[in-house]
Amino acid sequence: xxxxxxxEFTKGLWKEIAPLRFALGICSAxxxxxxxxxxxxLGVAVVFVTCMSNVLISLVRDVIPDKVRIAVFISIIATAxxxxxxxxxxxxxxxxxxxxxxxxxxVVNCIVLGRAEAFARKNPVGLSLADGLGMGLGFxxxxxxxxxxxxxxxxGTWLGIPVLPAGYPGFGFLLRPPGAFVIFGVLLAAMNIxxxxxxxx
Amino acid sequence: MTLREMIRMIVVLTCVTGICxxxxxAVRLATRxxxxxxxxxxxxxxxxxxxxxxxxxxxxxxxIQIETGKDARGRPVYTTLFPAKKGGRVVTVVLEAxxxxxxGPIGVMVAIDPQNxxxxxxxxxxxxxxxxxxxxxxxxxxxxxxxxxxxxxxxFQLASAGGEIQAISGATVSSAGVSQAVIxxxxxxxxxxxxxxx
Numbered sequence: 001x002x003x004x005x006x007x008e009f010t011k012g013l014w015k016e017i018a019p020l021r022f023a024l025g026i027c028s029a030x031x032x033x034x035x036x037x038x039x040x041x042l043g044v045a046v047v048f049v050t051c052m053s054n055v056l057i058s059l060v061r062d063v064i065p066d067k068v069r070i071a072v073f074i075s076i077i078a079t080a081x082x083x084x085x086x087x088x089x090x091x092x093x094x095x096x097x098x099x100x101x102x103x104x105x106x107v108v109n110c111i112v113l114g115r116a117e118a119f120a121r122k123n124p125v126g127l128s129l130a131d132g133l134g135m136g137l138g139f140x141x142x143x144x145x146x147x148x149x150x151x152x153x154x155x156g157t158w159l160g161i162p163v164l165p166a167g168y169p170g171f172g173f174l175l176r177p178p179g180a181f182v183i184f185g186v187l188l189a190a191m192n193i194x195x196x197x198x199x200x201x
Numbered sequence: 202m203t204l205r206e207m208i209r210m211i212v213v214l215t216c217v218t219g220i221c222x223x224x225x226x227a228v229r230l231a232t233r234x235x236x237x238x239x240x241x242x243x244x245x246x247x248x249x250x251x252x253x254x255x256x257x258x259x260x261x262x263x264x265i266q267i268e269t270g271k272d273a274r275g276r277p278v279y280t281t282l283f284p285a286k287k288g289g290r291v292v293t294v295v296l297e298a299x300x301x302x303x304x305g306p307i308g309v310m311v312a313i314d315p316q317n318x319x320x321x322x323x324x325x326x327x328x329x330x331x332x333x334x335x336x337x338x339x340x341x342x343x344x345x346x347x348x349x350x351x352x353x354x355x356x357f358q359l360a361s362a363g364g365e366i367q368a369i370s371g372a373t374v375s376s377a378g379v380s381q382a383v384i385x386x387x388x389x390x391x392x393x394x395x396x397x398x399x
Contacts, residue, residue, distance in 0.1 A: 072213065072217050076217070079224060083224070083225070086229060087232065089236045090232040090235035090236045090239060091235065097243070
């Protein structure tokens, strides 16, 4: 059982890391990844939502009639998202102002509903929590990698700390949406090359 | 679909949405005060800092809400006062009022010394005036400085209307907006002064 939990947790971090393997949830991922701190903020919010929705959906999985399951899932997910929004407003107001619309839009992040439909409704609570945690952290990880590249090369800082020499002119293209797509494409290619290399061995 | 199935779906959906709504209401209640505080803090504090010089408390946490009249539908209208304290005494009371400018309302924070009934300073919080012209009400410190030290009984109208405030040339309407906002703030303050115990 313990091995199974570890396996469900770690699959979300590499083998099935949602944004970089399946291009899931990239809308918000590309939008907020101009700075590492914003990426971290959205990542933490998504981890909370995937964990909470997976656990709750797994708890009620036996009493939900199949025909209304999507409505039930969305109610639970939307509740989790609004709780995150309220908590963020109460305790991390500047972050809330920056992330703005992307917080409520976690509701339609397909990773969350995807894990509910594909995993949590068929598996016990412990495994669902591990799955939600792994998938959420995988999303956060992808966001952090994209944001690190964009922030370091785009504005010469990482988490707001200057890391490149003071004369660095900045690379504004990377901070705009097209730059996000380019970085994302390069990362996808790199992931595929590394995976193929690992499989051959 | 049997009747049994249908009833089950209705019951399950009703319970789930009911529990969701209930828990959201609980979280909302639990965070409401903190959210109000954060909103006021992040939106009003920069303006508060401009009009307050020397204080030891958190004026946002110590804010007071006082009913200052009724709106058209008869609902009470509240004004928020921010008291700044030093050595346990209230040295300044700050309140905000707005008046129409050239393009939309101009919001002004007014700092009043409650012991001597004098203005300590003003700061524009919200405005949508013409950049470079109307915005001189912010960019020209000498305009706002005219209000500093004036007694609450002074005539805050523009000089052209018989008052003591010199308008900025080229920005008369915006200047008038600021002066009207100050007049409103002073009026509100004098109306509620008897209720305040400083």
